[in-house]
Amino acid sequence: MGTSLQKRVSPSARTGSAPRAANPPVTPSGTSALAVGAQIMEFRTALEQRKLKSLTPYNPDTWEALLRSSGLIARYPYIPKSLRTGFTVNIPPIATTYAPPNHPSIVTHCNAFEASINKEFTLKRYLGPYSQSDIESVIGNFQSSPLSIIPKLGKPGKFRLIQNLSFPHSPSPLVASINSRISSDLFPCSYGTFSIVSLLISKLPPGSQAAIRDISEAYRTVPLCPSEWQGLVVRVSPDLFAIDTCLCFGFGPSGGIYGALAGAGADLF
Numbered sequence: 080m081g082t083s084l085q086k087r088v089s090p091s092a093r094t095g096s097a098p099r100a101a102n103p104p105v106t107p108s109g110t111s112a113l114a115v116g117a118q119i120m121e122f123r124t125a126l127e128q129r130k131l132k133s134l135t136p137y138n139p140d141t142w143e144a145l146l147r148s149s150g151l152i153a154r155y156p157y158i159p160k161s162l163r164t165g166f167t168v169n170i171p172p173i174a175t176t177y178a179p180p181n182h183p184s185i186v187t188h189c190n191a192f193e194a195s196i197n198k199e200f201t202l203k204r205y206l207g208p209y210s211q212s213d214i215e216s217v218i219g220n221f222q223s224s225p226l227s228i229i230p231k232l233g234k235p236g237k238f239r240l241i242q243n244l245s246f247p248h249s250p251s252p253l254v255a256s257i258n259s260r261i262s263s264d265l266f267p268c269s270y271g272t273f274s275i276v277s278l279l280i281s282k283l284p285p286g287s288q289a290a291i292r293d294i295s296e297a298y299r300t301v302p303l304c305p306s307e308w309q310g311l312v313v314r315v316s317p318d319l320f321a322i323d324t325c326l327c328f329g330f331g332p333s334g335g336i337y338g339a340l341a342g343a344g345a346d347l348f
Contacts, residue, residue, distance in 0.1 A: 118209070122217055125206055126305070129324060132163070133302035134203055137340075139163045145347055155343045165304035165324070168261055168332045173220045173309045177254045178211060179246065181314055182227035191238040192228045196315050199240075199323075204299060205313065207321030214312060214320050221312040223320060224257060224329070242313060242329040257310045258331040266335025290348040292341075298326040298333045301340060 143159035146152040161167070185192040199205040207214070214221055224244045231237040244257040271279070280289075294300065302325055303311060311323040311330075326333040 119213060119216060122206070122209060122213065126217060126322075129206065130164070130305045133165045134324060135162055135302045136300050137162050142343075146343065149347060151343065151346055154346070155339070158340065158343055161304075162302070165302040165307070166326075166336050167304045168266070168307055168336070170257060170307050170310040171260050173222050175253070176211065176215060176220045176222070178221075178223045178312075178314055178320070179225055180317075181225050182243070184227045184229065188228045188230075188238060192226075192240070195228060195238065195240040200321070204325045205315070205321040205323055208315050208319035209321070210318060211320060214322070218309055218322070221309045221320075222254075222257060223312040223314050226313055226315075239328060242311075242323070242327045244310075244327075244330050260310075261331055263331050263335070266332040268334035268338045290345075292344065294341075297337055297341075298328060298330075301326040301333075301337055 139159045139162040142162060143152070146155055146158065196205070200207075209217075224242045225246050227241050227243060228238050229241060231239050245259070246256055247254065248256070250256060250259055303323075305324075308322050308324065311327070312320050313323050315321050326336060
């Protein structure tokens with residue numbers, strides 16, 4: 080399983096009419112099916128390993144011990160298990176594969192896009208890349224959502240990769256966006272605005288203490304249950320796909336799910 084698309088995808092083709100040596104005819108060897116079979120087996124093995132142990136920097140055992148010792152386990156009983164096996168959002172089964180093209184911004188910012196994709200593979204949050212038929216042979220029908228990449232405000236040269244899980248914006252009887260299939264009411268987000276936080280601080284009694292957390296790539300630190308993976312496939316090139324195994328920007332439940340984890344951390348503090 081490679082971490083660079085350059086090994087699997089050629090971004091250009093030769094042009095011109097300069098004479099070149101003719102390539103020798105390709106002789107069928109009868110081993111290609113074995114090679115493909117090995118790749119699929121490797122893919123299945125990686126998926127099974129991820130199902131047994133999710134990818135997250137959070138230590139589920141430590142979280143469970145702290146929640147129990149502080150008496151908070153009754154309020155957050157699902158967090159230790161979800162950190163071990165992934166959070167569930169109940170994406171409905173995908174009846175037919177739907178894989179629209181990505182947003183044109185990935186061509187405009189092609190270097191940033193390739194760097195972002197390769198980073199996801201390096202950190203193993205993306206599993207792949209594989210062809211559509213390979214993905215289908217392992218997890219069944221799937222739905223991908225267009226990727227786009229935008230510059231980060233106030234951070235020159237920095238970009239953010241976004242999955243548009245609200246696409247298509249006008250659902251049809253044949254296909255609807257992943258976000259439209261999930262009730263956002265089940266994942267409320269209760270982040271405080273600057274004015275609310277300022278008011279709370281002003282009302283604190285003397286001697287109060289504060290804790291500050293700055294979580295890099297917060298959503299990407301939270302694993303998703305394998306039952307959700309069919310709706311989180313991404314198109315990483317015209318012909319190749321990968322399975323995203325973590326929360327992402329553009330996914331409706333992300334704010335609420337991470338908010339619950341952040342809330343539990345605040346209660347522990």
